[in-house]
Amino acid sequence: MPDTRLFLERRSYRRRRMMDAVRMLPLLCALLWLVVPMMWPNASTDAAPQTALSAALWYLFVIWVLAIAGSFALWRRIRRFDEETAAPLSADDTRALAQTSSGQPRD
């Protein structure tokens, strides 16, 4: 049945935005890892100053560390939300839980 509630209480709202972040993170990483290195001058292009390998190494690994940290932080936050929701269930919480657990968030 279509969920007709348009607006959520604060906590469910926050959790959904966290899930949005979970969904966006890989896209951001793909952008930084796939698209940016394609723009670097390499041996086959004639551009005189080639990208230094050590610079590329730093770039890729720093993004890697940031991506892992981001993923870890999101996991922590979502787990905390879920634990808070799972603990003492008030009527409001139950409703929010039913909404978040019934498949994909709709907004």
Place this chain on the structure above:
Amino acid sequence: MVTLNQLIIVCLAYVALLFVVAFLAERAALRGRGGWLLRSPLVYTLSLSIYCTAWTFYGAVGYAARSGLEYVTIYLGPSLVMIGWWWVLRRLVRIGRTQRVTSVADLISARFGKSNLLAVLVTAMAVVGVTPYIALQLQSVTLSVSIFAAPEAASGQLGQINETSALWVAAGLALFTLVFGTRNLNVNERHHGVVIAVALEAVVKLFALLAVGAFVVWGVAGGVAETVARIDASPIAAWQTSGSRWTALIVVSAAAFVCLPRMFQVMVVENDDARHLQIASWAFPLYLLAISLFVVPIAVVGLELMPAGANPDLYVLTIPLSQGQNGLAMLAFLGGFSSATSMVIVATLALSTMVSNHIVMPLWLKLGAAGAQQSGDVRNVVIRARRLSVIVIISLGYLYYRASGGSGALAAIGLISFGGVAQFLPALLGGIFWRGATRMGAVAGLLTGFSLWMYTMLLPSFGVGVALPATVFENGLLGWGILRPEAMFGITGLDPTVHAVWWSLSLNALMFFVVSIFSFPTPLERLQGAQFVNVFDGTSASARGWTVSEGGADDLMIMSQRILGASEAHAFFAGQAVQQGRVGHPPVPTPEFVQALERELAAAVGAATANAMIGQIIGGQAITVQDLMAVADESAQILEYSSKLEAKSRQLTETARELGRANEKLTQLSLQKDSFLSQISHELRTPMTSIRSFSEILRDMEGLSGQEKTRYASIIHSETIRLTRLLDDLLDLSVLENGQVSLNTMRTNLHDVIEQAVTTAQASSSRDIVLRRRPDSEDMAVFTDGDRLAQVFINLVTNAIKYCDASRPVLDIAVRREDGEVIIAFTDNGSGIPADAQNLVFEKFARLGQGEGDGAGLGLAICREIMTRLGGDIRYVALEKGGRFEVWLSALAPVKPAQRLLPT
């Protein structure tokens, strides 16, 4: 220097340790203990690291030494997939759990209508794609052994040692897989012993590589800054990778990470808890980061230290050996050994499951003419088939290794393998995201992609003139120039890997899509498609496919015993009987029961085989279009229900709004009443005050002249009249409202009534007003109470005189007839009544503005009551500028219904 014998002893001890650990884990799992470790997210994450094979361990360094940072694509792809777990992996794991999927072939076959053709196709492709990979592992182990053996053996013996070690490693791996992978038919296809051994090996290989890396950075190079300086000074100091190759490698490694049978095994099949996936989403990229961190330093230092001819693939071993670090070299060897063995074990396990479920079992079912009922113990057949498959697959790997002669860089073979399994991706993703994907489309896409991969990637890799003759490379297949294996469709100049990945994957996806949209799925395909794609919708709209007529519970029981084992089958049947409310009796084979049984069997032998076996007993599956319609009906009912609810709630909202409006009006009326009461008190009080004071003057003052007395008395008199009029009005209204009025209806001329009203109104007011009348149209007879009607007209004319705000007030009185009704319109040239007051003017006590004029706000209320009694109506019509009052009269009809006599 480490001798070969020392190496063998350490190796055997390590293998013995693995066996013990696996054995203990199996035993703990059997006794239901150790779940905290066996089912922990840590072990899950570590088991994912079978992605990092010997290719990673040795090959990555060689890869970096040859092409710089390109090696890192192999880790970036999987990191992206894991960080993006929400998109694909979450769905795969959920489907794997709900559908009891046993392998990637099983998933694809189950999605496309439990098609055995697809299962066989995917299995065959997986075997072809993964065999070189297994050969690669054997090669890496023998290569590393040869490093240790080289100093002491003559060159002639070296080849002998290589062959022997490859054979022994292959045999040992086969033994381990047989013991822990195929000991029993696990209902969930979970192998705790294997998983825990793989996790242990994951720790060993990470530790070994980190140790070598740390040694190279701090022991040889002398620190981080020095290492960076060495990188800048090395032959690989510049970024060399072209953009297309960079992208293609990341894409193909991401695809392979999802599609590789062994990855699917540990990620989906062995998954115990969907939440582990989210933990692995950061933990596994961390593992990958750690294992690829020191690759470039090791490669750079190796390039610097090692002689020009040294194999860069073995720098991990040769650098510590050349520095005299024998212990470290031994550790590195164990790391490489762990990478190789864990990959072979899990890959073989996954492949053997696929081969036995999708090739051997269907064949066996077909050949045994009597089918599932009469034949012997199916359990043994399945296990035997699996063991046979394990031996065949490892032998294939060994033979491939022998045939290829251990040639080629490790990375090249690994990439070819990745390209092969990546061909599953369109069918896999299409199957779980797109309900329109069909079996025909999947078959077409897989065949296209796979043959292109063979033609452009696998066969050319053997070299010109080996698998493909040189003329094919020159002129294309059958002499067609557009079919040259490294320049398909005449596009030259592409990197061979990019070329092969691009053409095979894109044409694969295109064929999959095009054939899917032009073919029509069978009912079972559509049901399965809906279940796969909507796996998160929470509806357990199960595929009720079985119409159970013949084949009672007994036959099903016999078959289940053969596959699940006697005790498991009894437990399952008892559980189902309890669910049906039949304690102590066998369950009735309802469609739901058969459905559940099929799932249970599918977990052991795969969806297609389970489906076929049950089909043999029950007598054919009968999903009809009606069944599909029934499912559709259900959702239609839900839709209808929800739209009804919506309508109801809309009604409620409407009612609530009306109530709100009524309430507002009531509040307003109550306010008016209050203000009227204070007004009426005021109105009563003013004349009373003057009456009292003037009567006091008359009583108490002496010596008043007659003139003065007369004046005071007349003031008292006129005030009394005002009071009386007010009370009259009130009485009048109350009488009218209670219907206690007597009407004196008779034939009356309208002109006379208007004339009388105008005269009276003008006489009683001081202000002048211009009247416009049309005496001809007024001249008509109406049947009504003339006096009452005149009262209404007087009120309207008086109001116009009193309230018209024009500087030269003009009142237009027009009479017209309309369908047996007479309408008398009073239009003045004032600004009219404000919009917010229009619906209140006929209410009692309504007065426009505060304290203006001397009326009590009863006039129009009385008019309306009178008109109602007379069977007519009075309305206010707002015009563009100002407005007018219209009095409606029934032309001739007597007004009996409204006429009432005074109560007796």
